Amino acid sequence: MCGIIGYVGPKNVIPVLLDGLKRLEYRGYDSAGIAFLHQGELQISRSVGKIKELENTLWGRDLGGDIGIGHTRWATHGRPSEENAHPHVDCAGEIVLVHNGIIENYVPLKEKLTGEGHRFTSDTDTEVIVHLIEKYLEGDLEEAVRRALREVSGAYAIAAMWKGDPDRIVGAKCSSPLVVGFGEGEFLVASDIPALIGHTRNVLFLEDHEIAVISREGVEVTTLEGDPVHRTVEQIPWSPILVEKGGYKHFMLKEIYEQPRAIRDTILGRYSLEAGEIYLDGMEAVEELLPFVQRLVLVACGTSWHATLVAKFLLESLCRVPVEVDYSSEFRYRDPILNPETLVLAISQSGETLDTLVALREAKTHGCRVVSIVNVVGSSIARESDGVIYTYAGPEIGVASTKAFTAQLTALYLFALYLGRRKGCLDTARVQELLAALLRLPQLAEETLQCDDVVERLSHLFYQRSDFLFLGRGINYPIALEGALKLKEISYIHAEGYPAGEMKHGPIALIDAQMPVVVLAPQDRTHAKILANIQEVKARGGVVIAMGTQGDTDLFSRVDHHVAIPAINPHLAPILLVIPLQLLAYHIAVHKGCDVDQPRNLAKSVTVE
Numbered sequence: 160m161c162g163i164i165g166y167v168g169p170k171n172v173i174p175v176l177l178d179g180l181k182r183l184e185y186r187g188y189d190s191a192g193i194a195f196l197h198q199g200e201l202q203i204s205r206s207v208g209k210i211k212e213l214e215n216t217l218w219g220r221d222l223g224g225d226i227g228i229g230h231t232r233w234a235t236h237g238r239p240s241e242e243n244a245h246p247h248v249d250c251a252g253e254i255v256l257v258h259n260g261i262i263e264n265y266v267p268l269k270e271k272l273t274g275e276g277h278r279f280t281s282d283t284d285t286e287v288i289v290h291l292i293e294k295y296l297e298g299d300l301e302e303a304v305r306r307a308l309r310e311v312s313g314a315y316a317i318a319a320m321w322k323g324d325p326d327r328i329v330g331a332k333c334s335s336p337l338v339v340g341f342g343e344g345e346f347l348v349a350s351d352i353p354a355l356i357g358h359t360r361n362v363l364f365l366e367d368h369e370i371a372v373i374s375r376e377g378v379e380v381t382t383l384e385g386d387p388v389h390r391t392v393e394q395i396p397w398s399p400i401l402v403e404k405g406g407y408k409h410f411m412l413k414e415i416y417e418q419p420r421a422i423r424d425t426i427l428g429r430y431s432l433e434a435g436e437i438y439l440d441g442m443e444a445v446e447e448l449l450p451f452v453q454r455l456v457l458v459a460c461g462t463s464w465h466a467t468l469v470a471k472f473l474l475e476s477l478c479r480v481p482v483e484v485d486y487s488s489e490f491r492y493r494d495p496i497l498n499p500e501t502l503v504l505a506i507s508q509s510g511e512t513l514d515t516l517v518a519l520r521e522a523k524t525h526g527c528r529v530v531s532i533v534n535v536v537g538s539s540i541a542r543e544s545d546g547v548i549y550t551y552a553g554p555e556i557g558v559a560s561t562k563a564f565t566a567q568l569t570a571l572y573l574f575a576l577y578l579g580r581r582k583g584c585l586d587t588a589r590v591q592e593l594l595a596a597l598l599r600l601p602q603l604a605e606e607t608l609q610c611d612d613v614v615e616r617l618s619h620l621f622y623q624r625s626d627f628l629f630l631g632r633g634i635n636y637p638i639a640l641e642g643a644l645k646l647k648e649i650s651y652i653h654a655e656g657y658p659a660g661e662m663k664h665g666p667i668a669l670i671d672a673q674m675p676v677v678v679l680a681p682q683d684r685t686h687a688k689i690l691a692n693i694q695e696v697k698a699r700g701g702v703v704i705a706m707g708t709q710g711d712t713d714l715f716s717r718v719d720h721h722v723a724i725p726a727i728n729p730h731l732a733p734i735l736l737v738i739p740l741q742l743l744a745y746h747i748a749v750h751k752g753c754d755v756d757q758p759r760n761l762a763k764s765v766t767v768e
Contacts, residue, residue, distance in 0.1 A: 161245075161259040162188060162231035163337070164354045165318040165328045167373050168345025173222060176229035179347075179354035180210050184757055188231035190244035194255040194320060195227030201322045203255060205244040228318045228328060230257035236265070237282030247286045249293035250278050253322040254300075256292065258285040259350055260314035260335040268310065287311070292319060301372050304329045305383060308370075314513065318348050331370045331383070336511045336539060339363045339371050339378055341392055346373045351509075352395055352535065353554050360395045364537045393537050396551075409755045411557035411649070415741050416608060421562040422734070423601040424551035425569045432594050435587035437577040445502070445528045445546040449581040452502045455480055456495070456527075458487045458518040459506040462560040462644065463567060466506055468637035469733050470571040476730070477593075478579040487514035490521060497525035504574075505531045508555060508563040510538020519543055532570050534563050548574060557756045559648045561741050564641065565604070568734050572597060596728035600735075603725045607738045610722045614739050617704060617720055618746035621675050627654040628666060628701075629740075631679035632689050638679055638733045642740035649758045650748040659692040670701040677743070678718070679736050682708040683729040693717055706736050 162183030166175045176193045191213045192205030202222060206212040210231070230245035237243040246255040262268070265284035268291065273279065277290040291307035292300070300321040308315070314334035320327075330337055330348040340347035340355035340362050348371065349355050355362060365371055368383040380388040407413035429438050455474055457467035464486060471482040485495070487505075497503075503522040507515045510533035519529050519540060531544035534552050541547045550566035576593055579585035585593070621627075627646055631639035640656035647654050657666055659678070670676065676696045680689045694717070696703055703718040708726050715721045724735045748755050 161233050161350065162354070163228070163257050163259055163316060163318055163348070163350040164230075165228040165330065165348040165373065166345065167226045167326070167328060167347075167375055168342065169225060170345065172224045172227040173217065175358075176227050177210065177214060178357065179349060180213075180229050180231050182353040182357070183231055183349070183351060184210065188233050189239035190232045190234075190241070191230065192232075192244045192246055193227055193229040194246040194248075195222075195224040196320070196322065196325050197222050197224040199322075199325070201253065201255060201320075203246060203248060205241050205246070207239050207241055207244065226320065226325065226328065228255065228257050228320055235261055236284040243281045243283050245285065247281060247283065247289045249289050251293065254289055254292055254296065254319065256285070256289040256317055256319040258288060259316045260333075262287060262311050262315065263313035264311065284313075288315070288317060289319070296321070298323075300324050300327065301329050301370065304331060305370060305385065308333075308383060316350055326374050328373045329370060330365065330373065332365045333367045334513060334516070336509075337365045337371075339365065339373065339380075341378065346378055348373055353556065356395065361392050362395055362537070363390060363392050364539075364542070366542070395536060408749075409557065409745070411559055411561060411745055411755050414555055414557050414562045415738065415745065417553070418562045418565045418738065419601040419604040419608070421550070421552040421566045422569045422604055425566045426573070426597060426601075427551075429573055430594055432591060432598070435580075435590035435594070437573055437580060437590070439548055439573065439577050441548060442530070442546040442577070445530060446581070448502070448528055449578055450583070451500060452480060452578070452582070453500040455482045455502050455504060456497070456522070457482060457484045457504045457506065458490050458515055458522075460487045460512055460514055462564050462641060463506040463508060463512075463515075465637045465641040465644070466564060466567040466571060467504070468640070469568055469634060470504070470575070472634035473571060473575040473730060474578065477575045477585060478582055479584050480578075480582065485518070487512065487518040490518040495521070495525075497522060497527050499526040499528075501525075501527050503527045503529045505529055505540055505544065506533075506567055507531070507538075507540050508534045508552075508560055508567070510535040510540040512540070516540050516543070530574075532567055532574070534566065558758055559645055559744070559755075565734050565737065569597075569600070572730065593728070593730070596731055600727070600731055603727055603735060604738065607724050607735045610724070610739050611742055613722055614742040615746045617722075618743060618750055620720075622650070622747040622750035624673065624675055625653060626669065626674055627652060628669065628674060628676045629654060629656040629679075630659040630662060630676060630689075630692060631656070631736075632659045632685035633683065634729065635679045635681065635733055635736055638736050638740065639677070641737055642677060642744070645741055645744035646747065649744055649755050650751050650753055651759075652747065659689055662692060662695065667695065667699065670696055670699045672700045672702065674701055675704055676701045677704045677706070677740070680705050680707045680711075680714050681724065681729070681732045681736065682711055682726065683732065690714065690717065706739055
């Protein structure tokens with residue numbers, strides 16, 4: 160969840176570190192710090208709050224150097240404070256370290272180290288690592304890191320420097336992501352790709368229990384036991400411009416408007432309309448299994464979990480196979496019933512969500528094959544899956560997921576067609592029909608974005624309300640859940656999403672003239688039922704905001720406000736319906752003065768349990 164950046168090269172390291180930390184802000188943080196060597200001396204600057212506060216501590220100082228590490232912290236052990244901010248330092252003030260993750264056995268380690276005379280200055284679990292390195296340092300930082308990490312239990316991604324070895328950074332990982340970047344005469348290490356792509360697109364993802372030594376001469380990777388690792392450097396297909404705001408006020412708004420492109424890129428090269436066929440690279444290892452799949456289990460967290468709920472409708476309808484949806488965080492704790500005829504689908508934007516990664520590993524212990532849908536090439540979940548379907552949304556910086564969600568839904572639709580074809584549930588003509596609808600989707604998404612002005616005006620009317628209710632039916636009720644989540648995430652307004660048929664089983668008691676009720680009501684087979692639900696709301700004085708199909712005068716005449724989306728195949732309606740809900744949450748949050756891209760207490764990628 161925290162951000163790590165390290166750099167060795169010819170440039171002034173301070174701007175490199177600060178820029179890298181800014182590109183990692185979306186991960187969530189409450190304090191920040193950097194450490195670097197300047198004229199042979201180790202310099203450390205830390206501050207609570209935004210990176211601007213860290214920059215203020217450096218303002219006016221004549222500092223330089225060409226090697227250093229930086230960190231943005233999201234508090235787990237110890238409150239946000241300058242003392243708890245990273246980098247942490249050893250007793251002698253010569254070793255510095257940044258860390259992402261949780262050290263589960265830090266209490267006994269801290270007690271032992273304190274008994275040996277080590278002095279702790281923070282409340283963090285991280286500090287035990289730097290003191291362990293100090294304990295074992297005998298002239299070789301890499302070996303000291305190796306010995307220290309053999310004693311810790313839990314999750315970690317670290318970067319460490321030592322004053323006595325001014326040309327090297329040592330990085331290591333276990334269950335938290337760490338990426339090495341290979342530039343022109345410069346080398347970097349970071350917790351995520353956006354921190355690197357201003358310098359290089361050539362990266363190496365470290366595996367668990369691997370150590371990377373980054374120096375001016377290059378990068379050496381070994382296992383924790385010291386065995387050399389030889390792996391091909393990958394090129395990330397993201398350009399630096401994709402992580403800039405491009406004239407938009409916020410990354411979230413930019414990413415909402417990038418959805419037609421993200422959808423289009425996720426579709427391209429994966430179909431033949433003439434043959435009525437879907438082609439998914441990365442599925443070769445599981446393709447022979449697919450005709451015999453008896454059951455699907457989908458695991459995910461947060462917004463990705465809402466995507467799996469939509470997928471349940473798609474897969475059961477188009478593939479005639481039973482589908483179970485689970486929260487990743489609960490999956491392994493309920494002794495799931497799994498067997499080799501069960502295919503597990505894991506969905507994660509970052510590919511590093513720890514709960515989902517652990518759920519994947521649990522499935523594999525039961526002999527299941529796992530297919531993942533992720534946005535980051537080479538991420539941990541992608542590497543550990545038997546098959547992988549990449550979404551091509553590009554980097555998503557805003558914490559509240561938008562384009563990654565619609566790209567996931569697009570990929571899940573493709574997967575449903577792919578699986579249905581292989582199970583014999585969909586013939587050529589039916590796939591051609593469903594593909595034709597999909598190919599219209601990017602243009603229809605462009606048209607849907609034209610509702611922005613209408614939604615912005617609605618936000619003026621409702622941004623001061625304290626509660627919202629979102630209702631949907633069938634395949635669209637997960638979008639009601641997603642709309643409520645978006646509003647909660649970035650505006651801090653209490654909101655609930657429900658299947659509309661469940662309203663009379665409890666939520667109807669909340670409805671009054673102060674309760675806006677957002678109803679998803681496209682023209683599909685549940686349309687008559689949703690109109691009846693609207694009447695129930697209106698009878699109790701509720702204010703109805705309807706999202707419906709263009710030209711649906713019957714619907715629009717019954718409600719207080721409406722937003723129209725283009726007519727579309729009902730299987731794809733969720734992708735269009737979520738767009739005005741994203742915009743509604745965005746504009747309400749802006750009116751409330753909230754930090755849209757970095758909402759409080761949230762992190763983009765949750766890499767701790």
